[in-house]
Amino acid sequence: MTHLLENYGKRIPMTFTHGEGVYLYDQTGKQYLDFTSGIGVMNLGYSFEAGKAAVKAQVDAIPHLSNLYENPLQEEVAAYLDYQGSYKAFFANSGAEANEAALKLARLLKPDTTILAFEDGFHGRTFGAMSATMQDKIQKGFAPLVPGFTKAVYNDVESLSAAVTDKTGAIIFEIVQGEGGVTPITQAFSESLKAFQKQGILLIVDEVQTGNGRTGKLFGFEHFGLEPDIITSAKGLGNGLPIGVMLAKTEYATAFTAGKHGSTFGGNPIAMASAKAVLKQLTQPAFLAEVTENAAFLGAELADKLADKASVVAIRQLGLMVGIELRDANQVPKVLVAARAHGLLVLSAGHDVIRLLPPLVMSQAQLADGVAILEAIL
Incomplete structure (x- = not known):
């Protein structure tokens, strides 16, 4: 990337070639469960026909x-x-x-x-x-x-x-x-x-x-x-x-x-x-009702699997927008790297928070998969 300004810092050395559903695929063909939605953009996933x-x-x-x-x-x-x-x-x-x-x-x-x-x-x-x-x-x-x-x-x-x-x-x-x-x-x-x-x-x-x-x-x-x-x-x-x-x-x-x-x-x-x-x-009531149901499921999974971790200070949530505050801010970038290694994409926020913004169309099974990866890492 020699012709671009460096205002985004050193970019992560990976290129996504395509997306399907709530997954992204890099240049090697590796699949990633996307808990970022492109920073809250791809709310309906990559297969919104x-x-x-x-x-x-x-x-x-x-x-x-x-x-x-x-x-x-x-x-x-x-x-x-x-x-x-x-x-x-x-x-x-x-x-x-x-x-x-x-x-x-x-x-x-x-x-x-x-x-x-x-x-x-x-x-x-x-x-x-x-x-x-x-x-x-x-x-x-x-x-x-x-x-x-x-x-x-x-x-x-x-x-x-x-x-x-x-x-x-x-x-x-x-x-x-x-x-x-x-x-x-x-x-x-x-x-x-x-x-x-x-x-x-x-x-x-x-x-x-x-x-x-x-x-x-x-x-x-x-x-x-x-x-x-x-x-x-x-x-x-x-x-x-x-x-x-x-x-x-x-x-x-x-x-x-x-x-x-x-x-x-x-x-x-x-x-x-x-x-x-x-x-x-x-604007379909049934769709937003499902988002609310899945958000409750995600909250319960996070509380069950992560809330008692020594590294976790607090979990904050509204709908499918979650912040996991860590005790050590220096651990945040390490968690992001480890998550990618396990096929999960997550974000940071503030100084000491892991931010989750999964697509609104993510299933409960997929949400559980993401939480399980974070549990293993934390």
């Missing part, structure tokens, strides 16, 4: 359309996402772009105010999204950042209350802090956020990783009775195709008048074709 057929048909029809013209596919996908009947959509190409749109809209709606974000949160690496990502390792070297952001401690009601002032216009947060260590929001913290929303502060919920069925519901905030003013989503929405979306309550959407924001490729017909197929699957 309805999505593949939709994409192929769209490539043959019209692969790209300018946003100068009507695109019925965008309307259809937006309708699936607006299951509550109170949001309008702006399509982008990634989670960071969706968050940039959300931050811009918040500034339009609440001029001359600040936006509150949380330590260990992650919202992207573009300048606005990075400025809302309160992690030194992400922000270091890029000062001066975009002004107007303040921070508090996630899941700390006292810290939140102390950070909110009469200048606070919006609060951006994740339902589960993924990159920060797989930490789900608490009910008490969500109630505090709702209280500030009633005072007129906008709630921006970053569902880039927790949306699209990952938690057993279309959006993670549904578990906590929240009704966000602005929602962002990406990753699993296209099951491999680059797509992001910002949803804004209808009464706020009019702030984005012509020319205020845009994207050449946002809402591209190919990405929309894939997203439509994905959402058609995700």
Whole structure:
């Protein structure tokens, strides 16, 4: 890899040639059980035939359309996402772009105010999204950042209350802090956020990783009775195709008048074709019920096989999003290497967490196989 920038560090010396179901195969033909979903992207696995057929048909029809013209596919996908009947959509190409749109809209709606974000949160690496990502390792070297952001401690009601002032216009947060260590929001913290929303502060919920069925519901905030003013989503929405979306309550959407924001490729017909197929699957109640059932099974397996390990501090979970906190952070990269040797792909998060993001279509037998490998390693 001599012609590429090294911003991803030293890449793992293996190449995947194809995927099938919930498995990936490398250049030697070795099979790997994928507990990463391409970092939460391939939610429906590598054999989602309805999505593949939709994409192929769209490539043959019209692969790209300018946003100068009507695109019925965008309307259809937006309708699936607006299951509550109170949001309008702006399509982008990634989670960071969706968050940039959300931050811009918040500034339009609440001029001359600040936006509150949380330590260990992650919202992207573009300048606005990075400025809302309160992690030194992400922000270091890029000062001066975009002004107007303040921070508090996630899941700390006292810290939140102390950070909110009469200048606070919006609060951006994740339902589960993924990159920060797989930490789900608490009910008490969500109630505090709702209280500030009633005072007129906008709630921006970053569902880039927790949306699209990952938690057993279309959006993670549904578990906590929240009704966000602005929602962002990406990753699993296209099951491999680059797509992001910002949803804004209808009464706020009019702030984005012509020319205020845009994207050449946002809402591209190919990405929309894939997203439509994905959402058609995700909006089937029986499908999400099965995800919830399998998530409960996975939680029980982890508790039974890993919770009492000396190396394990805690296991955190919401749906099929799991963080296994280890006592020794130095063991995390070793576990990743050992897992690959045993034919299992897992991720890290934060400093000391093994992150699991299995495809939503993974069977209980396959989930058990993955846990058994981790049990042997730990």
